[in-house]
């Protein structure tokens with residue numbers, strides 16, 4: 036078993052352990068750990084990034100902007116301003132004298148050149164320390180240029196990625212309510228927490244359309260400023276990726292009385308349930324009928340195709356390590372749907388409730404870990420003789436080195452994994468990696484070399 | 490069009506970088522530190538920096554990249570990061586047991602003014618650094634220079650912390666390769682071995698970021714220069730530093746600390762730069778160039794002469810790191826091509842002069858820019874004004890290449906969408922041959938694609 040740093044003992048749990056379930060989480064990583072976690076800025080940046088007709092300007096030294104240039108496959112059906120990288124590229128002089136002037140000039144230049152609908156200004160690590168009043172600069176530019184210019188308080192050290200989500204939500208909250216809700220129908224929703232990775236928002240939007248639900252705005256997948264400004268006119272907020280967007284949903288409920296429900300578009304069961312929940316909310320019999328018909332139609336198409344994959348994958352073991360724990364719930368269910376067992380599951384930023392829910396979901400012996408590190412992860416993978424690892428960019432090569440299949444379920448993924456279609460993609464991706472002949476040549480499957488030779 | 494927001498008119502920009510042709514210092518320091526055996530790079534700052542740098546390197550190399558972080562919190566930003574670093578040192582030696590922790594700073598820890606020398610001394614005094622283990626550091630403020638500066642600073646730190654002025658005098662020669670790929674470092678060692686010269690090369694990321702599949706995740710792969718080797722380099726007969734931006738600082742440090750005479754060369758990319766490298770090594774070590782190397786050079790020359798007509802007068806736009814650019818431009822010039830736009834985000838003294846020398850007066854129309862606002866937005870604007878036949882640079886060039894329909898060759902850091910750079914060198918004659926093959930391939934593919942049926946040629 037892994038050498039677990041003593042302080043981390045309470046961040047790893049094995050279902051079936053004698054001691055009562057208690058997982059320490061929501062703590063700062065120990066200094067010196069090789070954590071897989073990111074920072075506040077990262078959280079804000081990934082959430083707001085898909086708003087395609089806004090200007091996103093990173094205020095700070097160049098690094099933060101470089102690393103997040105076109106970082107996620109969040110597609111836009113129109114403008115693509117979000118895919119460029121704008122930075123104030125602070126220099127030593129700016130650190131001494133402050134970067135406000137540069138930010139002001141930069142914002143003005145860019146707004147004149149690109150005529151964006153709004154601008155987000157990300158304050159990174161040193162901005163507060165050098166004493167820049169980003170708020171004031173934004174206000175001034177907003178007045179002068181007549182568009183919303185929104186500061187995003189995303190200094191890296193001010194918490195975890197989750198705090199970054201919160202900062203992003205706070206910025207969004209300033210936008211919502213500034214447009215006219217005129218003409219919005221009673222059966223209307225906002226899609227919260229889908230980022231249109233590989234076109235997922237488009238799929239989900241289409242499902243709602245077929246149900247007869249009006250989508251007022253997508254926050255933030257394929258997002259548009261003007262849509263977000265009138266989001267308060269929607270009758271319901273449908274929240275996916277609860278880790279990032281619940282804060283916004285709660286605020287909208289408080290401010291505008293809009294109720295919200297949580298959903299997940301991942302996996303057959305969760306996807307269907309989400310649509311039914313929305314239909315149920317509107318208490319419209321016809322809508323429910325349309326929904327049932329649509330789900331039936333989708334499933335009839337999907338199930339026979341999934342069957343082959345399931346046959347091959349039954350009994351295989353999976354490990355999951357993702358950013359937010361909510362994603363893990365759906366993954367466990369979806370893997371089960373494919374006949375697979377989850378033997379290890381962890382997240383960077385889960386909370387107590389999340390882990391409790393995971394514990395209920397998982398089988399005996401499953402390892403549950405919060406804020407893990409590569410040493411631990413490799414040893415879990417080896418110990419549990421895992422067949423596929425589901426994680427993000429930093430985890431991929433670790434899995435491959437060990438001779439284990441991999442599926443990217445992070446925001447850099449290329450395949451749409453949401454929706455009914457997404458389930459098929461997911462099955463195909465897991466299958467293609469788990470069943471790859473390359474693993475037969477790796478030491479982990481020793482002996483099978485011979486099979487290949489003869 | 491992805492970059493439809495690029496205007497063709499070049500407007501004066503005073504305060505912005507758009508689509509940077511550089512990134513920040515720490516990632517370079519992390520890369521250099523990975524070239525030390527059993528070393529865990531450590532990022533003294535917020536968690537995000539470390540995560541970004543590891544991701545960037547992982548995406549470029551498709552290899553696990555290990556590094557730790559001080560995980561700054563609000564408290565650290567007010568009271569300084571000393572407590573974090575001290576705790577980190579304890580944690581790392583207990584849990585990950587490296588021989589060396591190589592700390593680099595970030596914009597945050599620099600701005601709040603953490604004194605690394607003092608903190609490390611305190612760690613040593615408090616017995617937090619076990620016998621025989623080391624904690625070293627490089628100061629890498631992100632608001633100065635670029636990732637190349639970070640590499641240079643960490644390479645220098647290896648010398649200042651380890652090179653031993655008392656080391657026994659030896660015949661070996663120290664090579665400082667600059668920021669090149671593991672494949673390049675391997676090739677440089679190979680060339681030296683074929684010449685029969687004993688060398689120590691550092692930083693050396695070969696066998697660290699290009700490791701074979703063994704079924705194990707080696708937290709510390711077998712490669713990397715050892716502390717012992719770097720200590721011993723203090724007694725080297727001579728040292729060669731390749732690429733001023735990345736190697737000059739370390740080379741000078743070795744000279745002043747240990748009296749090892751240093752020779753500074755441009756990166757041995759392309760025929761002439763490789764000639765100079767081989768010749769310097771030969772002269773310093775007093776050896777003969779073996780026939781196999783002479784033949785290799787001859788084969789390169791042969792391909793150039795066979796194919797020169799495809800290359801004549803081709804206009805090239807090129808961006809990336811300064812040392813790479815100078816040598817590439819020299820090679821392109823030798824190939825009778827015209828590097829007309831040359832851009833690096835790294836502020837580089839003498840850049841224009843070095844490029845002009847490499848161009849040898851052959852391309853008076855060349856536009857050259859380094860440092861602030863020397864970004865890919867500017868490069869794109871230049872291209873829009875007058876297009877080129879070929880674009881060379883890192884992966885981010887693909888947007889311009891696609892929008893303007895220009896053949897594109899990937900070279901530099903980062904390359905996120907192709908493999909090969911970690912396995913096939915671009916230094917040496919073999920490296921030049923590979924570059925040439927890629928250039929020709931790009932032109933010929935284009936010719937095949939665009940040729941009307943009647944002019945579609947079988948033999949080229």
Ligand code: SF4
Pocket residue numbers: 095096097098099100159160191513514515534537538539541595596597631
């Ligand atoms: S916070 Fe500073 S050091 Fe960290 S990634 Fe951003 S620019 Fe680089």
